[in-house]
Amino acid sequence: MIAGRFSYWFLHTFMKGGSSLPGKIAARIDPDVLRALGQDYDVVIVTGTNGKTLTTNLITKVLRQQYPDVLTNPTGSNMMQGIITAFLAHGQHGQRRLAVLEVDEANVAPVSRYLQPKAYVLTNIFRDQMDRYGEFYTTYEKILAGIRQHPTATVIANGDAPIFSSRELDNPWRYYGFALASQQNTDIVAPPNTDGVLCPVCEHILHYHGITYSNLGHFFCPHCGFSRPALAHAVTGIDALTPTSSKFAIDDHDFSLAIGGTYNVYNALAAYTVGREFGITPEQIAQAFAYDEKVFGRQEEIMIDGKQTTLILVKNPVGLNEVLAMIQRQSGHFGFGILLNANYADGTDTSWIWDGNFEALVATGQATTFMVGGERCQDIAFRMQVAGVPEADLIQKPDLNDVIAAIKAMPEDHVYLLATYTAVLQLRKKLSEGGYIKAGF
Structure with missing residues (x-):
């Protein structure tokens, strides 16, 4: 002890x-x-x-x-x-x-x-x-x-x-x-x-x-x-x-x-x-x-050079679909990104992304920029293409070092960024090193 x-x-x-x-x-x-x-x-x-x-x-x-x-x-x-x-x-x-x-x-x-x-x-x-x-x-x-x-x-x-x-x-x-x-x-x-x-x-x-x-x-x-x-x-x-x-x-x-x-x-x-x-x-x-305090990775609001970025943990199809339904209540256009890892803490099987209703999100036209990243970037990139995002319009950033710069370059004022557990941890470390959030949790 x-x-x-x-x-x-x-x-x-x-x-x-x-x-x-x-x-x-x-x-x-x-x-x-x-x-x-x-x-x-x-x-x-x-x-x-x-x-x-x-x-x-x-x-x-x-x-x-x-x-x-x-x-x-x-x-x-x-x-x-x-x-x-x-x-x-x-x-x-x-x-x-x-x-x-x-x-x-x-x-x-x-x-x-x-x-x-x-x-x-x-x-x-x-x-x-x-x-x-x-x-x-x-x-x-x-x-x-x-x-x-x-x-x-x-x-x-x-x-x-x-x-x-x-x-x-x-x-x-x-x-x-x-x-x-x-x-x-x-x-x-x-x-x-x-x-x-x-x-x-x-x-x-x-x-x-x-x-x-x-x-x-x-x-x-x-x-x-x-x-x-x-x-x-x-x-x-x-x-x-x-x-x-x-x-x-x-x-x-x-x-x-x-x-x-x-x-x-x-x-x-x-x-x-x-x-x-x-x-x-x-x-x-x-x-x-009434006490307004965002919990780590749960609709956590992070300002990245004046751009409002909402970081949301996703890990299974039910939770993913509820998040997708929620962000479609947003008025106006927004950027959308998803970071997919498949480590032990995430679950090594990524087949669950195929049960996510990305098609409905794409069909609304609310998300006007799409980005994918993480260690299983190719998996989620293919899923988004099947959902209707043209490959030429899809920003792909396997290296999380490039994700923050990609968010800054998005034309929308608000970006919803979904991520699996270890991707949240890795991204928050990068955000901490860049001075966007405090170190730790």
Whole structure:
């Protein structure tokens, strides 16, 4: 533990970084170090395919309305070594504290072995990084292996995701979801290429009273009767959605976020549900949501020589399509770029880009300049050409050193730049070296 704390201090004092290395060093010296570090904490574990980082950030802001000292892992370093590092950075205080931890799906069980979770927050499960997780039912089993270790922990889950109510557990459950007036007295099915539309009980096609996106919504099975569980808390109205803001109601209380996308309303709803479990009032939650602070790589606004650049992490087809839908709400023209890597943290299989609806973006004519880059530049360049971007009009920058200059040369005032995880890290390092953002996270 001492070696881990020293390495954390050294890296952050002299190297401006170190989100996982101190934890790796500490775990190598003492494999059970997390148990000692976390023994004085009530822990909230946040996991799922999409939305973990922002949901964790929002939950932390909500809980700090009443509990000022909340430990978290804000860099998104969500595997064992990163979580150990978060505890090393926080120090020991000798009294009961709160920790809100983003945890990679495959690490829920190992982390749960050492900590005492008070609650698990489940955002969603979509097809993602097939090389690491396999199909999404396999991913859910990895998460359940952690939850089953703590049968008294409350599970706060997205009730609009059919998979989360498909297994019996002893834990107390709280479901959240969308309950809009438009989701009544209708009977529709999801598009045929949507993942997760088979009933997890009888494998017939699920029907919906309303779909928010992908397979999320007010589902029911006309064959066996499986249906969405009762919701503890719900989005009851959507007032306005833009690429940079959201106005909505939860339990008929009005809220706003300085970030766009229906998927981010779900993240806010998850944070609201956790807050209510901890006794935070809707008024306090509204104050927490009103704090405008962009999270690393999540609609992060960066000015590059006067050009507004919005950096957005993408990693799977569902998230990609929601981002593409969101930016099409932008008024006026914009430049569009996407950086594709295929390292272990990104997922080595890049076939998911073919499920992205780039055709719809190209067809709108809103994006008037297109750029691709990253280590798998050729893959994404071919995908954009199939979507309708002429090869002669497509800017190709495999070397990220050239991406910043290419953004500066775009004629549009606003550029949306999508990137996979390691590409975000690499680009932010270049932006830091150029003085466009601060070093670190």
